[in-house]
Amino acid sequence: MILRHAFIPHDNQRLAHVCGALDEHLRTIEAAFDVSIRRRNESFRIEGARRAAERAVAVLQQLHERAAAPIEPAELQLLLVQALQDEGPALRVVQSGETVIEPAGEAPEIVLKTRRAELAGRTRNQVAYLRNILGHDITFGLGPAGTGKTFLAVACAVDALERGSVQRIILTRPAVEAGERLGFLPGDLAQKVDPYLRPLYDALYDLMGMERVAKAFEKGQIEIAPLAFMRGRTLNHAFVILDEAQNTTPEQMKMFLTRIGFGSRAVVTGDTTQVDLPRGQKSGLVDAAQVLRQVRGIAMTRFTAADVVRHPLVARIVEAYDAARPRPVGDRPEA
Known part of the structure; x- marks a missing residue:
């Protein structure tokens, strides 16, 4: 035509x-x-x-x-x-104003307070993910790279901090190398773990600005730490995000989820097709998706290649890999 x-x-x-x-x-x-x-x-x-x-x-x-x-x-x-989704934006992030819910067709419009002028949930799964985060104490976001799992979770955390509904943001991820052996990294402990946590810093800088982030770190309002540092803690009145959760073990995942205290909200993100654990070791994210799927108060959002908001080629790459290696959702791929 x-x-x-x-x-x-x-x-x-x-x-x-x-x-x-x-x-x-x-x-x-x-x-x-x-x-x-x-x-x-x-x-x-x-x-x-x-x-x-x-x-x-x-x-x-x-x-x-x-x-x-x-x-x-x-x-x-x-x-x-x-x-491609045949949908309009259902979530906007604006510079000022508090979180409100307004009618927008059949679904409410959610407006968050962050430094970023405007941010929209562009796909059905992204909108469901945001609603799950706001409506559940623990939310899982599973899916391929580029679907906004981490960025949208950090945006919700920043909004909650700005509104005073939580006292601090805690961002964590396992320090697992992506199929490489980097050896011993130079510097003190903070410098050693910084490369693993850099994507979380990037999201914070984009949403809050470097100056605001630096002040929040000084005041203890934002904490970024390896997952191993979570053991023994109880996290009250905090918004906690576990990123790259596919590289946790089942024991680490259970340890993290049982850290959640009163007034806290947790988001767990990861891609079960990119597990970097040793061969034979089951992913804690895969295990949790199976064990916790019927637990009340926990929400699961699964993203697909249609939710990728990076270069269109990324979505086609994800689809090609999925087609070449079909498997049930949640199974770890062969190396």
Whole structure:
């Protein structure tokens, strides 16, 4: 099918922003929807399957509406994910205001308070994940890389801290190397574990800014530590996130989950297809997903390749690996 669309009146600056440098945005849209796009001045010709062509036109229209300034590739990726899901955003994160729930069609709209101007739950699973975090004391987020498991959990933690519903944020992950042997790392203990925890720092900096994060560390409002440091503690009035949980053992997972105290909320994230434990060692995340699936007060959210909000190629890579190595959800892949 061939669709034609023209932007009237003609505006070279907006058209340049829509197309991107060297038509980079057009090529990205073509790859996402498997269509062909040709342009002459303000007129676009889109060729492909009917539904795909219609989605491509819809994304072009949205880009044109936002094209007063250059459009970042990340913004385009989020629009593509939203279009592929046939859903509008159901969660926004704004700079000011408290968390409120408002009607938005059939589902409420959740607004969080963070430094970031606007953040949307772009897929059905992301929206369910956020609702689970807000409605349960313990939430599991399982799925491939790029689905927003960690970032959205940190956003909820920052919101809870800003509103005063928790007194501190505790972020932890197991110090397990991803299939490599790095040897002894130089420096003191903090410097040794820092490489393992860097993704958590990145999320905090993005949501709060470096200055605000530094002050929160000084006040003890944010703590980042290896999972081994959790033993023996009771975490009251805290928002606790265990990242890369696929690399915990069942014993470590049980130890972590039993640290949760009064007024606390915990989120556990991980990808059961990327276990870096020694061969033969069962993942604590896989074990917990099986053992705790019927426990009241615990929510499980499973993400798929359709929830990936990185480069479209990432979603296709995840799908290709899943197709090449089919297995029941939760099983550890062969090395």
